[in-house]
Amino acid sequence: MAANPPHSTSPPSPVQSAWRLRRSHVLAGLVLLGSLLMVTLYARGAGERERRLAEASFVADADQLAEAVRQRLLQYELSLRGGVALHSAAVETPTARQWRGYVEGLDIRRQLPGMMGIGYVAYLDPQSLAELQLRQRAAGEGLFTLTPRGVRPHYGAILYFEPEIDSSRLAIGYDQYSDPTRRAAMDAARDSGEVRLSAPVRLRQFGREGQAGVLLFSAVYRTARLPMSRAGRETALVGWVYAPFRTAEFIDRSMIPVDHALAFRIVDVSDGVEAPLLASDGWTEGDGPGSEVLHTVTQQLYGRSWRYDFQHVGPLASAGMRELQATLITGVVASLLLFAVVMTLAQTQSRAETLAHRLSDSYRRSEQRFRNAMQYSAIGMVLLDRNGTILESNPAMADIAGVSGTALTGTLFNGYFVDGNDDVSRSREMEALREGVHRSTRRLRRDDGDIREVHLASTLMPGDGGSDVARLVQVDDVTERLRAEAQVHALNRTLESRVEQRTRELTQANQELESFAYIVSHDLRAPLRSIDGFGRILAERYGAVIDAQGQDYLARVRNAAARMDQLIDALLKMSRISRGEFKRVPLDLSRMASEVLSELRQTDAGREVAVRVAPDLQADGDPALVRNLLENLLGNAWKFTANTARATIEFGAEPGGVFYVADNGAGFNAEYAGKLFRPFQRLHRDDEFKGHGVGLASVRRIVERHGGTIDAVGRPDGGATFRFSLAPSAQRR
Template structure:
């Protein structure tokens, strides 16, 4: 079995044994191991996943057809679209089974092994024709496929399987009738031309899907192949019909499921669009309806201060300041909530960007905020990355602002920005020597409204890091943090590596 997941291979073995098979099994996941197994293990049947990290199921099929053309090949895969399923069958695969429908695997294996045996029997029958027509007749009767001989356009011999396929009571009801009578009217011209070429050019006709009409009028899907021969000294055609009605039903089922899936996707898309419209309406309501009373509070506080401030005692002025500060804090909270909402809906506009350039822009913007402070910056060489420049700038701004905020009480603040690159992702970190945090509560850091420090010590709404996580998650990356109380913190985020490798830019 060509499979990179050992557990899937174990499930396949279990299913086959439950289906009554007794067998030896070998799992391979590379081309080299597959070729070696074909030569040494000599499998009676080959099962293969569709897509492997280092090896492709279609490549395995091509090798198998070349080295062991008689060994049945079945795809056992998690998913296979209609186009790929048709390609698999046309490329020589006997069948395909979806992993979440493994219950049908024993039947598929039985069928594939039976078909392989049929092909072997068919070959033996064709060889026997050269020595004895009588021996040929006895052998073809054993074939479960329909076999008949057509001479001068009429059927002169048909086996029992052919009689059953065409729905006749016996061979006498078929022999003597024109071959084209059983071809589908839309395909009779094609069949006639193929038979003419076979006789005149004395060359076989490869398997091709056709439709035949039974004696009861029912349509049957078959694969038809033919080879030239002599019948009583006259040119004739030996025709094989392999019933693929069941396979066509499966293909129709796949198409039906694909249509159903597309309908579900369309319905879900409509639901999401409706939810987005509701969210936009809510955002407008928050922005418009909640801001109005806040403006009134701030406005009347200022009027009270300017008109009655001198008459108020110290405690009353303190109350007014608290009201004004709370109104401004509420305004900032509304702004942050709206920004958080927009982050989820904003279209990602990915491009190749310099992370160092984004960091430089953020530091220029924050320059007034660090005036009068002693801050040591350690900024490494960051790689280029693929992402949305505006959203990633927001990530850096949040993380650097946090580093500056939580190092405020340090005589000398130190902020380090660096990165590491792995095979699959770029990891960026922002490290500071601030107040840090207790790792027991690290899971709360990136939640909405989650704060590990008192608002009286460090201002904030508790939305910034939630925004960071949402932005990075939309880029397909991860976020996490490490810290120690009074010994600083390090915040990490990762971005997946896509496309060609780019040089680092300082």
């Protein structure tokens, strides 16, 4: 642009090149420091990640150990259930030889390491204990001695225990039921029918209390099938199969692999009381170094809660720390290489200066494209300085103003507008420009005196402080478009006036029509009353002299007068529907329909009709009109199912605010569905179904007054369904 020409560039001097090179050295040093800092941060983050990995590996090993204990106890459970099955399969209690054969078949030492053995405990009362002692004496096995001695309601005496060693032989006859801890586990196994674990106890060794341990119990019943009730299980109980194991030797003897860096202890925490079971060799008590519990696992095992506490022996580290050190060294080497790369980039400074010259050429080409856009634009465009003086314009702007382009240059832009001296509008425009594009419509006075309506779009021009151009304004002549819009608005106003006039005329015609129907209905009643009255007098006074045919003619006259009177009543009701006050309120259609059907049942108590009314059907409408609607639709359904066996009537709703009344009655021919809602139109003979032909016409008027729609579908002897809405479709959506 002439007002803001691009500045020419010159090659950089040697001093400038040296300064840029030193600046590049400083940048390379900063890059080196930054990269080393990033390596340090990465090392810290990676170290923390490796620590978390080590913790995760430690937790996995701990969970695996706890699961191994659970699996070992599961093997013990299976061996106990095998002993229970042996007792259940035998007619009588298995002998000591049979029990020894079963236990030897289990090969406890190899297959069930950690278990001391498997025994059988008999559930006895004093009488059964005496019988047991007599049986054993008769079998030559000597006197069966129970310890501790004493009379108790029930005993849990050990009869067998295999493999048989000195310590287990001395435990025969021990009453486990006398110990509260053992009895609690035995009762739990009896009541649940499942294997149960005891709290920590002192195991019997050489006939006395010995090392700490726990016992597994599984109840044995007289029947192979588990009794259903608790009382039934207590009655059917004959004993328990049990297995003891020493807690201090459990891990070592059960051959569960334990990592050398993993220290742990197992604590029984059932019933809120902590009872230590065992601790590994590396476990550290107290608050000293290495005593921190890093992980805890709680298991529910056979009615008991065991908590596993785990410690790590030695520093917690992972195998990836060596790789981290190698990565750190690699990062330092990469930082040095990056420093060398940045130093090398300093030598490309001259290439950057060449690129700057190319960018200057691109700027000049961009300026030329802008000038071409102004020159050939169909919309007027002007460039203004800060005072609003026109610096440059395009041919389209000269055509709009009616002057030449040279005549526009140097003149005030606002001087071409009718309101050009309005300081208030000018200040508002400047305030809007600071926020973005300002758009307005103003009146421009051409050089020949013609006034044109133009649309202005003003925007501030970005640039440095030395540029003369401050604003770009686009001017679009919209005079013809505004004139066309004014003509359209005038036509719309004329059309609205005509519509309003036609509405008034239609309203007046409806009022006159309703008044006419009301007056005619009342005027027709007088001659009808005369016809009926004289017919009644004629029948009463002269009935004896009138033959049978005359009596029939007279009856027809009176019936026709009565029917005419009923039609007049229906006509009056229809006129009231259109003339009455309309008030829309929330309605419970389910309750209203139930009341209508109840009234129909009272008037025709002998009929059996299956009625289904959907619950919670809600709508907005006039209460009196909607009740009239339901009375007509449900009354028609009741009437037209009179000759139907197993008649059914249903009132429900469909999606979109559409309600329906359906029946399985006489139905109608779908070809004549258009006549249903016309006044005095009927599709059935009067001798088949009584009616006047105005009920559905009234229904249609009620629905239309609510702004809804109604339609009907049916087939002869196949029932009919009437669907209606009480609101326009837009409101229902």
